Amino acid sequence: MRLSVNLNGLKLKTPLMLASGTWGLGDNIDKFFTKEEVETYIGAFVTKGISVNPREGNPPPRLCETPCGLINSIGLENPGIKEFKAKYLPMLKIYNIPIVVNLHGEKIEEFLELVEALKEEEIEGIELNISCPNVKKGGISFSSDPKAVEDLVKEVRKSWDNFFAVKLSPVGAVFEIAEICQKQDVDAIVVANTYPALGVINLKPLKIIKGGLSGPAIKPLTLRLVYELSQRIDISIIGCGGIISGKDALEYLFCGARAFQIGTANLIDPRNVIKIIEELKTFEI
Amino acid sequence: MHFGKVSIHKRESENIYLLGIETSKEIIKNFQPGQFIKIKINYRLDPLIPRPFTVHAVEENNFYILYQIKGKGTKALSKLKEGEEVEFLAPLGKPFPVLQNYVICAGGIGIAGFGYLLQCANSKNRFKPPDAIFYGARSKSELVRLEFLSEFKIPLEIATDDGSAGYKGFITDLIEEELKKEHKDILACGPLPMLKKIAEIGKKYKVRTYLVMETFLACGIGFCRGCVIPLKKGGYIHLCVDGPTFLAEEIDLETIS
Ligand SMILES: Cc1cc2nc3c(=O)[nH]c(=O)nc-3n(C[C@H](O)[C@H](O)[C@H](O)COP(=O)(O)OP(=O)(O)OC[C@H]3O[C@@H](n4cnc5c(N)ncnc54)[C@H](O)[C@@H]3O)c2cc1C
Numbered sequence: 083m084r085l086s087v088n089l090n091g092l093k094l095k096t097p098l099m100l101a102s103g104t105w106g107l108g109d110n111i112d113k114f115f116t117k118e119e120v121e122t123y124i125g126a127f128v129t130k131g132i133s134v135n136p137r138e139g140n141p142p143p144r145l146c147e148t149p150c151g152l153i154n155s156i157g158l159e160n161p162g163i164k165e166f167k168a169k170y171l172p173m174l175k176i177y178n179i180p181i182v183v184n185l186h187g188e189k190i191e192e193f194l195e196l197v198e199a200l201k202e203e204e205i206e207g208i209e210l211n212i213s214c215p216n217v218k219k220g221g222i223s224f225s226s227d228p229k230a231v232e233d234l235v236k237e238v239r240k241s242w243d244n245f246f247a248v249k250l251s252p253v254g255a256v257f258e259i260a261e262i263c264q265k266q267d268v269d270a271i272v273v274a275n276t277y278p279a280l281g282v283i284n285l286k287p288l289k290i291i292k293g294g295l296s297g298p299a300i301k302p303l304t305l306r307l308v309y310e311l312s313q314r315i316d317i318s319i320i321g322c323g324g325i326i327s328g329k330d331a332l333e334y335l336f337c338g339a340r341a342f343q344i345g346t347a348n349l350i351d352p353r354n355v356i357k358i359i360e361e362l363k364t365f366e367i
Numbered sequence: 368m369h370f371g372k373v374s375i376h377k378r379e380s381e382n383i384y385l386l387g388i389e390t391s392k393e394i395i396k397n398f399q400p401g402q403f404i405k406i407k408i409n410y411r412l413d414p415l416i417p418r419p420f421t422v423h424a425v426e427e428n429n430f431y432i433l434y435q436i437k438g439k440g441t442k443a444l445s446k447l448k449e450g451e452e453v454e455f456l457a458p459l460g461k462p463f464p465v466l467q468n469y470v471i472c473a474g475g476i477g478i479a480g481f482g483y484l485l486q487c488a489n490s491k492n493r494f495k496p497p498d499a500i501f502y503g504a505r506s507k508s509e510l511v512r513l514e515f516l517s518e519f520k521i522p523l524e525i526a527t528d529d530g531s532a533g534y535k536g537f538i539t540d541l542i543e544e545e546l547k548k549e550h551k552d553i554l555a556c557g558p559l560p561m562l563k564k565i566a567e568i569g570k571k572y573k574v575r576t577y578l579v580m581e582t583f584l585a586c587g588i589g590f591c592r593g594c595v596i597p598l599k600k601g602g603y604i605h606l607c608v609d610g611p612t613f614l615a616e617e618i619d620l621e622t623i624s
C-alpha cells in the first residue's frame with residue numbers, strides 16, 4: 083500500500099507518528115535506530131507534553147499493568163519549553179522528519195505563550211493536549227467544556243500557521259469538540275488520549291493508581307470513536323489507541339483515520355515502529 | 368530487541384529458576400554487572416510489558432538470569448522450554464559502582480545480580496571482589512546457587528529466618544557485627560525492609576551504602592518516565608536509566624512502600 087500521507091500540508095512519509103510521552107523528547111532515538119531507519123519508518127515525531135515551566139511529575143506509583151493494558155499517571159514530567167528548545171529540539175532536528183510538539187497548558191494564556199515560544203523555531207506542527215487525565219487542574223476541564231476549547235482553538239489558530247492538531251480525550255464532549263475543531267480550521271484531530279482508569283496495586287493496605295489506560299485493551303473503544311467521528315465530521319483524523327501491529331493500524335486506516343499514532347507499543351519494544359510499517363507494507367491494498 | 372534461545376531452564380528452589388539464554392557474543396560483550404535485561408514473555412498481549420531481570424552470570428555466548436515467581440509474568444516465564452526462542456532488550460541501566468573495600472548483602476532473590484559481579488571481579492577487570500558475601504533467606508531451601516557462589520572463594524555468611532542454615536535471624540544483624548569490627552562499604556539488593564535497615568546501618572557506621580532498588584518498569588529505557596524513585600533533596604530519579612543502584616543517602620526511602 084502507498085504509505086505517504088499529506089495531512090493538510092504536513093507531509094508524512096509513512097502514516098505512523100510516535101505518540102506523545104512514549105519516546106520521551108527524542109534524546110535516545112540514536113540508541114535504537116539508524117538515521118536512515120528514522121527517516122524511512124517514522125512519519126512524524128510527537129514530543130512528550132511540554133509546559134511553560136518545568137514539571138516534576140506525579141509521585142510514584144506512576145504505572146500499573148492491567149490485562150492487555152497499561153495505566154499511567156506520569157503527571158507530564160517535562161523540562162519546560164525553555165530547556166526543551168535549548169537542549170532537546172536541536173537533537174531532534176538532526177533527523178529529516180516532521181516534528182510535532184505536544185503542548186500542555188492549564189489556561190489559554192499558557193498555550194499561547196508556548197505557541198509564541200515555538201514560532202521562531204523550525205518545527206512542522208503542534209498538537210494541543212486538552213485531554214491529559216493525570217493533572218489535577220489540567221486539560222480534563224477543557225475536554226468537558228466545549229466553549230473553553232472553542233476559545234482556545236480560535237486563539238491558537240490565529241497565531242499559528244503551520245500544522246495544528248488537537249488531541250481529544252475519549253470521554254467528555256468528544257463530538258462537540260471535534261465539530262469545533264473543524265469549524266475553527268484545525269488541521270487534524272488526534273483520537274484519542276488515554277481513558278480515565280484505576281488500577282489496584284495492593285489490596286491490604288489498599289494502594290491504587292488513578293491514571294489513563296492505554297494499550298490493546300482500549301483499541302476497540304477508540305476505533306469506534308474514530309469510525310463514528312469520521313462518519314459525521316469532515317476533518318482529518320489521526321487514530322491513536324492500542325495499535326501494536328500492522329493489522330491494528332490498517333483497521334484504523336479503514337475505519338476513517340488518515341494517519342495513526344503508536345504509544346504503548348513503543349514501551350513494549352522500541353523497534354515495534356519498524357515491525358508495524360513492514361507489516362503494513364505487506365497488505366496489498 | 369535481540370533474539371536468543373533458551374539453553375538451560377532449571378528449578379533451583381520451590382519458586383526460583385535459573386534461565387540460560389544463548390545469544391551472540393557481540394551482544395553479551397556489552398553486559399556489565401548490575402545491568403538488566405527486559406524479556407518479552409511468550410509474545411502474548413497479557414502480560415503486555417516485558418519484565419526486567421538482572422544479569423546473573425555470563426558464559427561465552429550464554430547469559431543467565433535467576434528469577435523468582437511473583438505473578439503472571441514470571442509464572443509464564445517458568446513455562447519456557449529449552450530450545451525456545453526469546454526476545455529481549457539489553458543491556459539496560461547502569462552497572463554497579465566500582466568499590467574497593469566492601470561487602471555484598473543479598474536478601475532472597477537479591478542474590479541474582481551479584482553472580483556476574485563476582486565473575487567479573489574474578490577475571491580481573493575493573494570490578495574488585497567483595498571482602499564477604501552476606502546472604503539471607505527465609506529458610507535453607509530458599510538459598511540458591513551456593514555451589515556457584517563458593518567457586519569464588521570469598522567468605523560467605525548465611526542467615527535464615529528459621530535458623531535452618533547459618534545464623535538464625537536477619538542478615539542485617541551479621542552485617543552490623545562485621546561493621547562493628549571494621550568499616551566497609553555496602554552493596555545491597557533484596558526486599559525493601561532489608562534495604563531500609565541496611566541504609567540505617569550504613570548511616571550509623573558512616574560507610575558508603577549502595578542499594579539496588581525496584582519499581583514496576585514499562586519501557587526500561589527512559590522514554591515513559593514511569594519508574595521514579597523519590598530523592599531526599601526533592602524531585603525524582605529514574606530507576607531504568609539512573610539506576611537500579613543508588614547511594615542510600617540520596618534516596619527518600621521513607622516515602623517508598
Ligand atoms: C531492574 C530490575 C531488575 C530485576 N531483577 C530481578 C531478578 O534478577 N530476579 C527476579 O526474580 N526479579 C527481578 N526483578 C523483579 C521482577 O522484574 C518482578 O518480580 C517481575 O517483573 C514480576 O512480574 P510478574 O508478572 O511475575 O508479577 P506481577 O504480576 O507484575 O506482580 C508482581 C508484584 O508486583 C506488584 N506490582 C504490580 N505493579 C506494581 C507497581 N506499579 N508498583 C508496585 N508494585 C507493583 C504486584 O502487586 C505483585 O505483588 C527486577 C526488577 C527490576 C526493576
Ligand SMILES: Cc1cc2nc3c(=O)[nH]c(=O)nc-3n(C[C@H](O)[C@H](O)[C@H](O)COP(=O)(O)O)c2cc1C
Binds near residue numbers: 343
Ligand atoms: C507513559 C505514557 C505517557 C504519556 N504521556 C502523554 C503526554 O505527555 N501527552 C499526551 O498528549 N499523551 C500522552 N500519553 C498518551 C499517548 O500519547 C496515547 O495517546 C495513548 O497512550 C493511547 O495510545 P496507545 O494505546 O498506542 O498507547 C502518554 C501515554 C503513556 C502510556
Ligand code: FES
Binds near residue numbers: 583585586605607
Ligand atoms: S521505565 Fe520508562 S522511563 Fe524508566
